[in-house]
Every structure is written in C-alpha cells, then in structure tokens.
Amino acid sequence: MRAYLVLILFAMLAACSTPAVKEPVPVIPPLPEGTIAEPEVEKNPYTQHFVARDLHGIKLQEATGQPRIYQGRLEMDDYQRMLSDGYEMVGYASFESGEVPHSYALAQANRVNAAAVIVYTKPLVELASTVRSRQTQQQSERKNVMIGNEKAYSHFASYWAKLIPQALGVHVMQRRDGDVEPGLIVLAVVTGSPAAEAGVAIGDRLLTLGGEALSSGQVLQAASQRYAGQDVELVFKRAQAQQRVRVTPGSNG
Numbered sequence: 358m359r360a361y362l363v364l365i366l367f368a369m370l371a372a373c374s375t376p377a378v379k380e381p382v383p384v385i386p387p388l389p390e391g392t393i394a395e396p397e398v399e400k401n402p403y404t405q406h407f408v409a410r411d412l413h414g415i416k417l418q419e420a421t422g423q424p425r426i427y428q429g430r431l432e433m434d435d436y437q438r439m440l441s442d443g444y445e446m447v448g449y450a451s452f453e454s455g456e457v458p459h460s461y462a463l464a465q466a467n468r469v470n471a472a473a474v475i476v477y478t479k480p481l482v483e484l485a486s487t488v489r490s491r492q493t494q495q496q497s498e499r500k501n502v503m504i505g506n507e508k509a510y511s512h513f514a515s516y517w518a519k520l521i522p523q524a525l526g527v528h529v530m531q532r533r534d535g536d537v538e539p540g541l542i543v544l545a546v547v548t549g550s551p552a553a554e555a556g557v558a559i560g561d562r563l564l565t566l567g568g569e570a571l572s573s574g575q576v577l578q579a580a581s582q583r584y585a586g587q588d589v590e591l592v593f594k595r596a597q598a599q600q601r602v603r604v605t606p607g608s609n610g
Contacts, residue, residue, distance in 0.1 A: 440545030526550020
C-alpha cells in the first residue's frame with residue numbers, strides 16, 4: 358500500500374509533540390472538472406481499489422452537486438488542510454497502472470457520495486544496480502517503468518465528505534489498547550470552531566470537558582452535546598503543562 362497511510366500514522370504520532378501548525382497549509386489546487394465520465398465499474402481502477410474507512414459513527418453531510426477534484430501536493434499537508442476545513446476522509450484508492458483519466462476518480466466520488474477527491478499521480482521508477490568498472494562500489498540509477506508501451510504511474514486518491522458541524526470542532530486520535538496516558542490527542546482543529554476560538558491546537562491532549570474525563574471519541578462527542586450552549590471548562594495538556602480554558606460547544610455534534 359502506498360506510503361500515504363504510513364505517513365498519516367507518523368503524523369498522528371508526531372502530533373503528540375507538535376503544539377501547533379506554524380505555517381499555513383497551502384490551498385490545494387483544483388483540477389478542471391469537466392463532464393464526469395461513468396466507466397463501467399469493472400473498468401474503473403478507482404472503484405476496483407477503493408477502500409472505505411470505518412468512521413466510528415461520525416456524522417457526515419449529504420453531498421450536493423458535482424464533487425470537486427483537486428491535484429494533490431504534499432499528502433500530509435493536504436490531509437491536515439481538509440481536516441481543518443471540516444472534512445473527513447471516507448476512503449481511498451491506491452494502484453499502479455498507465456494513465457487514468459481524472460474523470461474516473463470523479464465517477465468514484467459520485468458512487469461513494471463524496472464532496473471532494475484529491476488525486477496524486479507520480480511516475481513509477483525502479484532502482485537498477487550497476488557496478489562501475491575497476492570499482493566495487495555500487496550505484497543506483499533511476500529509469501522509468503513501462504507497462505506495455507506506456508509509462509507506469511502510482512495513482513492515489515483520497516475521498517472526502519463534509520462533516521456535520523461538530524459541537525467542539527476537533528479531530529482526535531482513537532485511543533489504542535495499552536495507552537496508559539489519559540486523554541485524547543488532537544489531530545486537527547476545525548477553523549472557526551469553539552475549540553479553535555478557545556486556543557486548542559494540534560498535538561494538545563484533551564483531558565476533561567466540564568469535569569468529565571475524555572477516554573474516547575464517543576465520550577468527547579457525548580460530553581460536547583451535553584454541554585452544548587454552556588460555558589464549561591476544558592482541560593488539556595500541551596508540552597507537559599496542563600492548561601484550562603473556557604469553551605462553549607455548539608449545538609451540533
């Protein structure tokens with residue numbers, strides 16, 4: 358599987374020690390949408406290789422109109438941007454082949470009711486070891502990989518749906534078995550949300566809301582809904598220092 362998901366895992370772990378994003382994430386450039394071609398399912402590699410994510414009961418908005426398609430840049434920056442803009446990744450597709458029209462990625466976005474899709478297309482290369490004459494040192498040279506008479510590419514697409522506005526406005530890492538430290542690590546803060554206004558940042562570890570210990574995403578969601586519209590205390594840890602702020606969760610969640 359493409360290194361994209363591995364990078365996401367590293368980003369989650371790095372969030373433990375990253376207090377905030379220092380530089381704004383660049384806007385992801387849109388691609389021309391055009392007319393969505395509807396290839397047969399068995400002929401669309403974005404459909405054949407699509408993997409749906411388990412969203413753990415996260416509430417999503419119904420997509421309206423034609424999905425937007427974007428040209429991916431740096432995968433982790435794009436991932437962070439979409440989370441901060443209030444999206445959730447609903448699935449992805451990863452495969453290697455010759456050229457594939459972007460309209461095929463859009464067609465799959467329609468099938469999974471996604472509001473947006475980000476595509477990444479990179480030429481495949483292989484390493485060929487050569488031995489220099491009169492030397493024992495090996496060097497690697499890169500050359501294009503071919504499939505038949507055309508170049509081969511690594512294709513990746515991530516599919517996104519808009520979240521129903523959250524009561525608090527944070528994305529958190531799901532706790533794992535054996536995680537002894539309390540709280541939930543913040544992966545992203547939705548722009549303009551109550552959490553953003555209270556100063557919560559990526560990498561913070563949320564401990565309590567209204568005095569309730571936050572042991573899972575479901576507990577956080579329930580507490581946020583219970584205190585919707587109320588001014589309550591949110592306790593979190595940043596760089597080993599505990600902080601207390603006042604926050605008013607919204608009415609949705």
